[in-house]
Amino acid sequence: MHEYSIACRLIEAVESGLDERGVAAPVGRVEVLVGELSGVVPEALELAFEAAKTETRLAGAELALTIEPLVLWCESCRREWHAAEPFLICDECGGTQVEIRSGRGLSVTGVDVEDEQRP
Amino acid sequence: MRIDLSRDVLAGNDSTAEANQRALADAGVLCVGLLSSPGAGKTTLLEATADAWGDASRLAVIVGDVATEADADRLRDKGIPSIQINTQHHGATCHLTAESVTVALAQLDLDSTDLLFVENVGNLVCPVGFRLGEHRRVVLISVAEGADKPIKYPKAILETDLALVTKTDLAPYVDVSLESLTHSIRQVKPNAEILGLSTKTGDGMAEWVSWLRELKAGSVA
Numbered sequence: 001m002h003e004y005s006i007a008c009r010l011i012e013a014v015e016s017g018l019d020e021r022g023v024a025a026p027v028g029r030v031e032v033l034v035g036e037l038s039g040v041v042p043e044a045l046e047l048a049f050e051a052a053k054t055e056t057r058l059a060g061a062e063l064a065l066t067i068e069p070l071v072l073w074c075e076s077c078r079r080e081w082h083a084a085e086p087f088l089i090c091d092e093c094g095g096t097q098v099e100i101r102s103g104r105g106l107s108v109t110g111v112d113v114e115d116e117q118r119p
Numbered sequence: 120m121r122i123d124l125s126r127d128v129l130a131g132n133d134s135t136a137e138a139n140q141r142a143l144a145d146a147g148v149l150c151v152g153l154l155s156s157p158g159a160g161k162t163t164l165l166e167a168t169a170d171a172w173g174d175a176s177r178l179a180v181i182v183g184d185v186a187t188e189a190d191a192d193r194l195r196d197k198g199i200p201s202i203q204i205n206t207q208h209h210g211a212t213c214h215l216t217a218e219s220v221t222v223a224l225a226q227l228d229l230d231s232t233d234l235l236f237v238e239n240v241g242n243l244v245c246p247v248g249f250r251l252g253e254h255r256r257v258v259l260i261s262v263a264e265g266a267d268k269p270i271k272y273p274k275a276i277l278e279t280d281l282a283l284v285t286k287t288d289l290a291p292y293v294d295v296s297l298e299s300l301t302h303s304i305r306q307v308k309p310n311a312e313i314l315g316l317s318t319k320t321g322d323g324m325a326e327w328v329s330w331l332r333e334l335k336a337g338s339v340a
Contacts, residue, residue, distance in 0.1 A: 110122060
């Protein structure tokens with residue numbers, strides 16, 4: 001259950017991003033991209049976030065999760081597909097020149113903050 | 120008001136890991152990370168590696184466990200300078216973080232170290248996403264765990280550079296062989312580099328030590 005440490009880092013990422021922009025207002029919503037191969041269980045992250053956010057300026061925030069699909073690419077077929085498992089073998093030609101195109105991501109994409117004039 | 124924030128959640132850990140890796144490379148230390156489930160034989164492998172390496176004092180280990188100094192004590196008995204990290208005191212019990220490794224590095228004499236191992240908490244899931252500054256990562260899978268573990272924990276195969284199949288001496292008793300585990304590993308990563316070994320019989324130890332020596336002789340660190 002590493003989602004708790006992920007949730008703490010997510011909060012740090014939002015806080016430092018807002019600090020750099022000089023935004024001090026409380027956060028209402030955090031948009032997070034969670035890759036199918038990120039190793040993070042969305043429900044566990046939501047639960048961990050609830051515990052981790054208290055006494056931070058994200059205390060009133062909710063997570064809005066978007067799942068980034070696991071997409072593999074076969075160099076031989078020049079084809080990409082949404083894979084159920086991250087097995088680097090083409091499910092059509094059996095080729096092994098396969099790479100992961102997306103699905104590893106775990107990032108904050110945006111936040112909603114309460115309206116307040118920005119310095 | 121919506122604010123665009125494009126931030127990798129693990130960016131903070133990753134940048135600390137990169138700083139660790141640079142500090143190690145500058146000191147001429149090769150750093151190899153070990154991942155596995157509990158009981159796959161990480162510490163036993165390091166004890167055997169100390170015997171095979173020649174001068175154990177030129178090795179070092181940072182070892183993570185939830186509790187106890189047991190592993191560091193075993194490794195110190197072999198003459199390897201070792202730092203134990205108890206993750207229960209670091210906010211994340213199931214894996215090491217780059218920051219905890221930075222703290223441990225400060226307690227080691229890197230100038231008299233050739234090769235540093237970072238032995239992670241036994242777990243095939245949580246440690247995988249947290250880079251620590253290793254130059255190479257090795258996953259250990261013992262035959263006793265069953266041949267299906269690589270396909271059940273594929274990210275541990277995808278995000279490591281070498282798969283070590285351990286306890287091969289037990290193969291006849293558990294109906295799992297180096298071959299069946301190799302097949303399962305290659306279902307995930309067809310080009311995976313794989314070695315089998317048994318610290319009990321010594322089979323495969325020479326190949327493992329050569330793998331380390333070649334890495335050390337190369338340009339990694």
